[in-house]
Amino acid sequence: MRAREEHDLPIIATAGWSIPKNVAGSFETEGSNLTRYASVFNGVEINSTFHRRHRKSTFARWAAAVPARFRFAVKMPKTITHTHALKDVAKPFRTFLEDIAPLGEKRGPLLCQLPPSLPFDAGVLDSAFQAIRDCCDGPIVIEARHKSWAAAEALELLKAYAVDRVFADPALVWEAGEFEGAPRYLRLHGKPKTYYSNYTANEIRSFSGMVASDGWCVFDNTASGAAIENALTMLGDP
Template identity: 35%
Template sequence: MSSSLPYYLGCPAWSNRDWIGKVFRSGTDTSDLLREYSRVFNTVEGNTLFYALPPMATVERWMAESSDCFRFAPKFPKAISHERRLSDAEEENSAFFKVLEALAHGGKLGVSFLQLPPSFNINNLDTLQSYLKALPKEFRYAIEPRHISWYDQADNEKRLDDLLENLGIDKVDFDTRPLNASEPDDDEERDARNRKPQMPIRKAALGKHPVVRFVGKNKVQKNAVYIKEWAPVINKWILEGKKPYIFAHAGDDAFAPYVARMLHEQLKRINLLLPDLPEFESDRAKPDEKSEQLDLF
């Protein structure tokens, strides 16, 4: 991907084999999925770190296999966020920050995001404040609150926003509205709706790297109204000198790259200076083959 893209765009993972021959080039070996992914996108959610930290040799391999402009967006391990609930996690923190240090040293570290447990609410603000203030200052962070008490449009929300803004930390917008706007089209969407909460949308940039996690429908055109709503917001951030991170999901993430591309194409309609995304393999197909492939999406 061109390093001139003024924002970061990616998906929840890079290792989806369904993308071979559609997004990735035909014949891509499974050992080359990250190389191929970073040809198209310039960031990825580090969701695997939520479940387990990789060996340092794996981190080194990730950096070697990704393009120069690529940035990983690691997710804080659940051992820190959900099991320890941000308290007494010195050992877990140390291990996680070693991964961040390695990625930063290799020039591949983007924003790291901390997803709070669903039950972690405004009554835990002091714990959150203590944890955030103790974070290493050399890294960039974003917080994803998942309890409604953080979104009261009153004192609770102001206290959180003031804390984050003072620390230069962004708040993640987790937008599942497209997924929930109509009945599921398939079992994957039905399962995704059960797993992904509906949170209020604020479209606020508290720091330099606003984060949007957009969960779309598998039938990509059904996301158009929400993508048209987000495009001017993201473009405004870009014009203000911020560099947002935008992650596209779908009920079935086989379709996530197409959601991401739809968003970028909408951005290009209002910002003509944006470069094109690299071609998907389906763009190279013969007309009859291309029609067959697009019918899948």
């Protein structure tokens, strides 16, 4: 099966590149799981960076395993988002950037996923993203999970630092109608059972029409293998 070309954007992806046996026939038969995954999809979201550091050689190996047009969205470590709660993030963020540097031009958006317990604080957000932008001018997206992040001041600060809001499903903070334009990053966690539930064909069609033409749509309902099935459906390969 051919992979999506650059002019076919948005990027349809999953969190991780596990390929369940029931859809294995949609992918190349040879190579690593990542190489096989990249024979169909143009991007993937790396979630494992949230939990632990990887060697630079690991990122170099991943970058070498995929075509030039392939992109990796990378989740920021929980030391930044949860342990530090966005405070004093300059050093851990620089370390994170150094770790993932071997991805080179194949690095896509950096994902900042916040815990549900973290409320919006203008001073903290301002300091955090000033430190982040001092060493990174690439695309950054944020998935907030505390209702206070719906405040107008939060939206203004995120816009000032060119940080795109994630449209998440289920939507805990920002509903689809609250985006000025088409969301540039969708994270679909599955519902009613988060990380497990499959989406229907109609739901997938709706999400497909929602995402920006240069955006990402990431299926994160990976626990039951639904993510890759849903992503293939969106891609046009049921």
